[in-house]
Each structure stands twice: as C-alpha cells, then as structure tokens.
Amino acid sequence: HYPLSNLRFLEGSCSSLPLAAGSFDLVVSFEVIEHLKDWATFLGEVRRVLAPGGQAIISTPNSQYYTDSRGESGPNPWHEHEFAFEEFRDELLKVFPHVSMFVQNHVEGFVFQPVKTFSTAEARVESGGGGPEDSHFFVAVCALSPQTGAPTFIYLPKAANILREREQHIVALQKEMA
Numbered sequence: 001h002y003p004l005s006n007l008r009f010l011e012g013s014c015s016s017l018p019l020a021a022g023s024f025d026l027v028v029s030f031e032v033i034e035h036l037k038d039w040a041t042f043l044g045e046v047r048r049v050l051a052p053g054g055q056a057i058i059s060t061p062n063s064q065y066y067t068d069s070r071g072e073s074g075p076n077p078w079h080e081h082e083f084a085f086e087e088f089r090d091e092l093l094k095v096f097p098h099v100s101m102f103v104q105n106h107v108e109g110f111v112f113q114p115v116k117t118f119s120t121a122e123a124r125v126e127s128g129g130g131g132p133e134d135s136h137f138f139v140a141v142c143a144l145s146p147q148t149g150a151p152t153f154i155y156l157p158k159a160a161n162i163l164r165e166r167e168q169h170i171v172a173l174q175k176e177m178a
Helices: 039-049 063-073 085-095 162-177
Strands: 024-030 050-061 098-104 137-143
Touching: 024 039, 039 050, 039 085, 050 063, 085 098, 085 137
Parallel strands: 024 050
Antiparallel strands: 050 137, 098 137
C-alpha cells in the first residue's frame, strides 16, 4: 500500500532480526516485549541492529497496575511475561549501557486556549506524582552511548474534550444495551 523507492517491509522473528548489525539509528518496540517468550534474546537483537549513536525506545505495561486493572478477568492470555519497574530497568541495563526510564500515564487535564488563534502552550506538571509502581506503562530509551536530556512530555490530542467524549461513549453504550 505504500510504494516508495526507499521503503521496504520485512517479516522476521524477534529473536533473529533479518537486519544487518548496527544498521538502525532508531528502534521502536511499543508493547511487544511482554508478548515474547524469549524476550532476552529480543533485547540482544535490538542491541545488535542499533547503530553506535542510535537509540531504542521500548515500552511495556506495568505488571502491578495491569494485574490490578484486569480484576476478575485474570491475566492477559497473550502476555508471556509482565514486568515490574525494577525488573524491566535491570534487564535493560544488562543489555544497554545507557537507559533512561520514563513512566507513561493516561491522565485527565484542563486546556485553556484562545478561540481564534493558537499559540504555543505552557504546561505544568505537579511534582510528587505517583511513582513507577502506580504508572500505567514504562518507557525506556536505551542507547550504547550517553544520552542528553530527559524531558517531561505531554500530548493532548486535537479533540481533547474528555468529558464530551465520555458522554458520547455512554450514549453509544446505552443504545447498544437497548
């Protein structure tokens, strides 16, 4: 569907990536590692294909939060291994000499913006928030060389009216139940 001269699609095993060593400046693995039996080999493969100045971004759900949120439905049958914060960080440090850890949370917020114009936004994040054990996901930026900066990042989608979206969702569920 995307015929470009500089684009190709490959299919391969996470434990044996069909790629040359040191060939990628950026490797992104969002919510993959918990689905793999041999996740340690996968981490080794990510390191192998990472260029000397490259970075790998790897995320996974927080096992403590995820288990609690699933309640009576029980463990996710598709997850081979879920990580707590310390385990995830420690396993990454066995493979990558430089690891910057982040937590990812889905939060409600308030946005005040002018109606007729849009300009850059000022964001404030309260200090003293929950620790890793309370977060939804862990995100690690891994590298073979030292990294600079670890900013807090906030993403607000264009349609960020959570209350309106919730109301519309409730109406749709009520219609479905009827």
